[in-house]
Amino acid sequence: MRRAVAFVGLLGVVAAGISLSIMPSSRSAAASEPRTFLIPASDGYGVADCISSRAECGQIVANAWCESQGFGKAVTFGVAAREDFTGSVTKQSPAQLAEQPLSITCGE
Template identity: 60%
Template sequence: MRRAVALVGLVGIIGAGMSLALLPATGTVAAPKAERTYLIPAGDGYGVADCISSKSECGQIVADAWCESQGHHAATAYGVAAREDITGSTPRPANMAQTELPLTITCGG
């Protein structure tokens, strides 16, 4: 009796799995986000400032990873922020040097 119940349960599980596997896709795809530029503190503690500020090969890898983690495609631009990019809307830490500018990463849509 137990084997029969186990067999019926197993067939039910396999049948449910097959029906889910064979269902057609709904065709809905999330719309990509618009292009956006992020300002990141140079001393963020992760050590990405060296790669991004030097425009080296590792900078592209780090910038792409940042964009993907934010839900975007690959980075289109990255580097040290220009003074006019900083609005002063976010407070600057007291221990940040005056010449230490944040980093920018522009992510594609």
């Protein structure tokens, strides 16, 4: 009786292993198409200085962000256009520009 229960348990483990091995990986599917991320300018890490000024460190920071999200590298980065995150196209004051989120588009 114990052998029969152990055999049924073994078959269950093998079937589960086979079904998991043939499932597609969602990580590779996400990396195949570009994706844009909006990051608050006041995130506390200081990345806004590099990305918004498009300094040399901006490419490094943007690439690191994309890699942490499962993508290869950053395609574009910078300050997000107002219509991209609110649907509004009104004129902004300099104080409001400082609070605009950052935009990083990641791809392969």
